[in-house]
Amino acid sequence: SKKEILLLKKWGVGLENYLDIYTCPSLSPNHGSDFFHFVLQYSPDHVTRVGDGPDPSEISFPGCSCHSTSCSASMCSCLHYGDNYNNSCIIREGNELDFSKPIFECNTMCHCGELCQNRVIQRGLQFRLEVFKTTKKGWGLRTLEFIPKGRFVCEYAGEILDFKEACRRIQLQTSSDSNYIIAVREHLHDEQVLETFVDPTYIGNVGRFLNHSCEPNLFMAPVRIDSMVPKLALFANCDICANEELTYDYSGRYGNYLPVKYQEKLQKEDSKKPCYCGTKLCTGFLPYDSSLFYKDNTGNSPKEKL
Numbered sequence: 001s002k003k004e005i006l007l008l009k010k011w012g013v014g015l016e017n018y019l020d021i022y023t024c025p026s027l028s029p030n031h032g033s034d035f036f037h038f039v040l041q042y043s044p045d046h047v048t049r050v051g052d053g054p055d056p057s058e059i060s061f062p063g064c065s066c067h068s069t070s071c072s073a074s075m076c077s078c079l080h081y082g083d084n085y086n087n088s089c090i091i092r093e094g095n096e097l098d099f100s101k102p103i104f105e106c107n108t109m110c111h112c113g114e115l116c117q118n119r120v121i122q123r124g125l126q127f128r129l130e131v132f133k134t135t136k137k138g139w140g141l142r143t144l145e146f147i148p149k150g151r152f153v154c155e156y157a158g159e160i161l162d163f164k165e166a167c168r169r170i171q172l173q174t175s176s177d178s179n180y181i182i183a184v185r186e187h188l189h190d191e192q193v194l195e196t197f198v199d200p201t202y203i204g205n206v207g208r209f210l211n212h213s214c215e216p217n218l219f220m221a222p223v224r225i226d227s228m229v230p231k232l233a234l235f236a237n238c239d240i241c242a243n244e245e246l247t248y249d250y251s252g253r254y255g256n257y258l259p260v261k262y263q264e265k266l267q268k269e270d271s272k273k274p275c276y277c278g279t280k281l282c283t284g285f286l287p288y289d290s291s292l293f294y295k296d297n298t299g300n301s302p303k304e305k306l
């Protein structure tokens, strides 16, 4: 068969870009020997629509007309908000709010070459990663080599859901199920909220094995390349040593700001799971996006409910 089956130990560089089908451990730690298959592909089928706006998967970008070897903010139309990367490291200046500036990489329509410094996450995985069994958190992901601060580590890829489908899937979960659905909200200048829901439960990549930490070594940023549908990219928050577990903050600190009203809800509602991140600043519980738990959801975006 054309299907490529790999064992966990062999997962590594290029996984996101080249593999079609691979095996992964059962979600339940009690069934460590059970394997199921899931297809690794980026699914453009379900796309969040914001109001009556255009379908974001159908918006593409014109591309820059730079003829230099690499694009820079002074010249390049893709770098309207300033340079995104320096030596493959994401540029983060000033306070945390700057993390949420939109990132557009150069795309297939751009005149610059493959070596352009504004092409980073499109090159795929650059570090060898390994899925391993943690003591209390089920499976986790660690790096087998040193990762410098600012470098792209991996994507959080999965099915792109609309709000209604994300709610439906979340409501089907029981409290013992792992949750993989992530909601990313981008706040636009005109108070519009752009939402992206990604579910790697059935279709996904190694990003689905990332555990939460209250003091994480990765942060997430939405990056757009050829379409308005962002890729959820995880970057190193600090230098990361070989064999360290990779984690990010599920509450979306750094860039994915939840409106204050959601934060209140996060604390009030009861569906709380203990956090075993083991850090000094641990809040004791996993963050939860309770906006996806409205039982009376009509498919309207939560913005309209605030």
Ligand SMILES: C[S@@+](CC[C@H](N)C(=O)[O-])C[C@H]1O[C@@H](n2cnc3c(N)ncnc32)[C@H](O)[C@@H]1O
Binding pocket: 027, 136, 137, 138, 139, 140, 177, 178, 179, 180, 208, 209, 210, 211, 212, 213, 274, 275, 276, 277, 286
């Ligand atoms: C996206 S999955 C991460 C991979 C998961 N550990 C597995 O075995 O597939 C999210 C789930 O992992 C578990 N998890 C992640 N971070 C955790 C933490 N800090 N403490 C306890 N459980 C955690 C929770 O069950 C959560 O619903």
Ligand SMILES: [Zn+2]
Binding pocket: 064, 066, 070, 071, 076, 106, 110, 112, 113, 116, 117, 118
């Ligand atoms: Zn370029």
Ligand SMILES: [Zn+2]
Binding pocket: 064, 065, 066, 071, 072, 075, 076, 077, 078, 106, 110, 112
């Ligand atoms: Zn350019």
Ligand SMILES: [Zn+2]
Binding pocket: 213, 214, 215, 275, 276, 277, 278, 279, 281, 282, 283, 284, 285
């Ligand atoms: Zn914690």
